[in-house]
Amino acid sequence: MGIVFGLLAALGWGAGDFVLSRINRSVGTTRTLLYVQTAGLIAISLVILVTRDLPPLDPGLWLLAVGVNIFNLAGTVLLYRALAVGTLAIVSPIAASFAVVTTLLALAAGERPTPLALGGVALVMGGVIVVSQTPGAGDAAGLAPTRGAPAAIGAALCYGVFFWLLRSVTSGMGIAWPILIGRVMAVGAAMAFLAVRREGRPGPMPRRLWGAVALATSLDTVGFLSYNLGISTAYVSVVTAMASIFSAVTVLLAWVLLRERLASRQWAGVVAVIAGVLLVSV
Numbered sequence: 001m002g003i004v005f006g007l008l009a010a011l012g013w014g015a016g017d018f019v020l021s022r023i024n025r026s027v028g029t030t031r032t033l034l035y036v037q038t039a040g041l042i043a044i045s046l047v048i049l050v051t052r053d054l055p056p057l058d059p060g061l062w063l064l065a066v067g068v069n070i071f072n073l074a075g076t077v078l079l080y081r082a083l084a085v086g087t088l089a090i091v092s093p094i095a096a097s098f099a100v101v102t103t104l105l106a107l108a109a110g111e112r113p114t115p116l117a118l119g120g121v122a123l124v125m126g127g128v129i130v131v132s133q134t135p136g137a138g139d140a141a142g143l144a145p146t147r148g149a150p151a152a153i154g155a156a157l158c159y160g161v162f163f164w165l166l167r168s169v170t171s172g173m174g175i176a177w178p179i180l181i182g183r184v185m186a187v188g189a190a191m192a193f194l195a196v197r198r199e200g201r202p203g204p205m206p207r208r209l210w211g212a213v214a215l216a217t218s219l220d221t222v223g224f225l226s227y228n229l230g231i232s233t234a235y236v237s238v239v240t241a242m243a244s245i246f247s248a249v250t251v252l253l254a255w256v257l258l259r260e261r262l263a264s265r266q267w268a269g270v271v272a273v274i275a276g277v278l279l280v281s282v
Contacts, residue, residue: 001229001230001233001234002230002231002233002234002235002238002239003230003234003238003239003242004230005226005227005229005230005233005234005239006226006227006230006234006238006239006240006241006242006243007242007243007245008222008223008226008230009222009223009224009226009227009230009239009242009243009246010223010242010243010244010245010246010248010249011219011222011223011246011249012219012220012221012222012223012224012226012246013219013220013223013243013246013249014245014246014247014248014249014250014252014253015219015249015250015253016215016216016217016219016220016223017083017092017246017250018249018250018253018254018257019212019215019216019219020032020036020080020083020216020220021083022212023036023209023212023213023216024080024083024084025083025084026206026209027203027205027206027209028084029077029080029081029084030190030193030194030197031203031205032080032084033076033077033080033186033189033190033193034187034190034191034194035205035213036213036216036217036220037076037183037186037187037190038187039213039214039217040183040186040217040220040221041180041183041184041187043217043218043221044176044179044180044183044221045180047176047221047225048176048177048180051176053174053176053177055173055177056172056173056174056177058172061169061172061173062181064168064169064172065169065173065177065178065181066181066185068162068165068166068168068169068178069162069178069181069182069185070185071158071159071161071162071165072158072159072162072182072185073182073185073186073189074154074158075098075154075155075156075157075158075159075162076155076186077189078151078152078154078155078158079091079095079151079152079155079159081148081151082094082095082148082149082151082152082155083148084148085147085148085151086147086148086149086151086152090148090149090152091148091149091151091152092247092250092251093128093129093247094149094152094153094155094156095152095155095156095159095247096128096129096156096244096246096247097125097129097156097160097244098155098156098157098158098159098160098163098240098244099125099128099160099240099241099243099244100125100156100160101156101157101159101160101161101164102159102160102161102163102164102236102237102240103121103125103236103237103240103241105160105161105164106164106235106236106237106240107237109164111235111236111237113235113237113238116279117235117238117279119276119279120241120275120276120279121237121238121241121276122276123272123273123275123276123279124241124242124244124245124272124273124276125241125244125276126269126272126276127248127269127270127271127272127273127275127276128244128245128247128248128269128273129269130265130266130268130269130272163227163236163240163243164236166178166227166228166231167231167232167236170228170231170232171232175225175228175229175232176225176228178228179221179224179225179228223243223246227239227243230242230243241276245273248269248270248273251266252270
């Protein structure tokens with residue numbers, strides 16, 4: 001089941017990033033962070049209320065969750081920045097490389113998937129990198145192709161550490177409370193950015209983007225819940241490899257919805273991803 005949850009995480013994050021990039025380009029990084037994370041805070045709060053998930057009483061767990069979510073917050077801010085200024089087809093595969101960081105840390109910590117599963121993990125990661133690369137120097141908006149790369153690299157490193165450490169938090173707090181803590185921290189960070197920049201109260205989210213915010217929030221929440229469920233039932237390295245397919249999902253959505261053409265090597269990457277998933281599933 002861990003593989004299935006990893007794939008569900010990939011679908012949620014991939015589709016969410018596709019929607020998020022449109023919001024980000026319209027209203028900027030700080031406002032996107034504030035409104036999307038606020039909506040996400042409401043969404044995960046509703047999940048906790050519906051499931052009646054009681055909070056843990058151990059203060060040490062709360063401190064650990066806050067410490068781990070610092071990496072998540074840093075990765076989120078850097079990813080939003082990369083999506084705002086960079087080319088999606090360049091930013092997305094770089095961000096997806098967090099899976100390499102997480103997998104290396106998990107293997108160093110003692111995880112030992114079967115050789116077949118490791119081969120599948122390698123195929124998935126290689127396929128994601130290939131399918132996510134778009135020929136050409138830039139996108140329709142005329143953005144420089146490498147402009148968002150430094151922020152995307154920083155996001156990958158932060159997310160890689162975060163997802164490796166997350167299992168230690170979910171094992172004690174469950175799958176929902178760590179997400180709630182992350183949302184609270186992200187909203188607080190956005191408000192702090194506004195205060196430091198003396199921008200005052202943020203302008204309202206344009207009504208035409210309300211639906212996009214709700215959709216991006218729902219997809220991202222599903223992604224995190226699925227990932228947390230996955231790492232509770234399978235190796236972190238395997239679930240992370242499945243979740244890293246989110247980058248390919250973003251590109252495929254652009255192909256389907258925006259009619260962006262895929263090169264032959266990108267289709268080869270899709271085949272590699274599918275083959276890798278099958279190997280890991282054996």
